[in-house]
Amino acid sequence: MAKLPRNFTLLQVTPELETGGAEQTTLDITRAVVRAGGRSVVASKGGRMAAQLQADGGRLYALPMQSKNPLTIISNTGKLLDLIRRENVSLVHARSRAPALSALWAAQAAGVPFLATYHGIYKAGNAIKRAYNAVMTRGAVVIANSDYTRDHVLAEHRLDPKRVVTIPRGVDLVRFDPKAVSPGRLADLRQEWQMRMDDPRLKVVLGGRLSPIKGHLSIVQAMAILKAQGRDDILVIFAGDDQGRSEYRAEILAAIAKNDLADRVKVVGHCDDMPAAYLACDMAMLPTLKPESFGRAAVEPQAMGRPVLVSNHGGAAETVVEGETGWKLPVGDAAAWAAGLAAAADTSVSKRAAMGKAAMLRARKLYSVDAMCAATLDVYARVLENRA
DSSP states (O other), rough: OOOOOTTTTTEEOOSSSSHHHHHHHHHHHHHHHTTOOOOOEEEOOOOOOOOHHHHHTTTEEOOOTOOHHHHHHHHHHHHHHHHHHHTOOEEEEEOOOOHHHHHHHHHHHOOOOOOEEEEEEEOOSSHHHHHHHHHGGSSEEEEEESHHHHHHHHHHHHGGGGGEEEOOOOOOOOTTTTGHHHHHHHHHHHHHHTOOOOTTTTEEEEEEEEOOGOOEEEEEEEEHHHHHHTOOOEEEEOOOOHHHEEEEHHHHHHHHHHTTOOOEEEEEEOOOHHHHHHHHHHHHEOSSSSOOSSHHHHHHHTTTTOOOESSSTTTGGGGGGTTTEEEOOOTTTHHHHHHHHHHHHHHHHHHHHHHHHHHHHHHHHHHHHHHHHHHHHHHHHHHHHHHH
């Protein structure tokens, strides 16, 4: 890993610190910078992850970075410029488009390097939207969180390939380690979720926010198909916050009730202990309807030794080896997912264990948070060296 300059101070700009991949990566990089002897400052609205950021040695400056209001963006620019000068910021790293506008303008005014990470696939239906998305490419380097994302950036913005580097999102292998989960944590989770230890059914968890793009409704349909086929050997758990999408949560619950699946599909809400959640279940799934740029919820369970079922698109498909660490299934096809879940349930316990072991070894080799942080800090050092 390249050595950061003396008195290095990083400013990361992200909309909120509630939950999600970009937010977790913000915390991961903060820890890495502090460990390397630098300082990490984060401009964000804040959220439930703010306390952890500060515990890790980062400093939070609460600004409405989530706002897309033009006047707020302009106001944020001035505040960020003041922050850059006051904190003697060495480099600015943006993680979303609206805050990237403020961050880019402030960095240019202050004369410090700017770069951005493409955490998602931004669609552009017209020239205005394409120009808005392009703010993420205006820095010295564009970091893509998967090869799928990198291919999209190159095709959409026609950049020099040398300016776009793939750094897969990392998983905290200390936290997501089966040996680190105590029996007490497992017992507490099972009690909270009302799961019996002697329940013989295949337990499959979908971890992530309740959002239409995650495919919850297609899984409810798949479970209805399996019920009609007379199968009662699978339990599905949706673990995630609705983040204000109360109508979508109500839609999921209504679909469960309509198909009389309350004993087969559980909606358990936000989970603070996803390592225990994956360990308490036999498998995980990520049935996204839209391609995700990476798919952390497919890698974390593999790090816990659990095979996964994923939609065969986007960055998540890169993280699964068909038949060895999991299965790739057609997008949004309830019948295909019913068949996939049935095939998983029919797979022997020993075969699932072997797949889980292979998944763990691969995840630990390719997707460690340490590797991600080392690669990111190398980019920082290279940008600063080139600028000098």
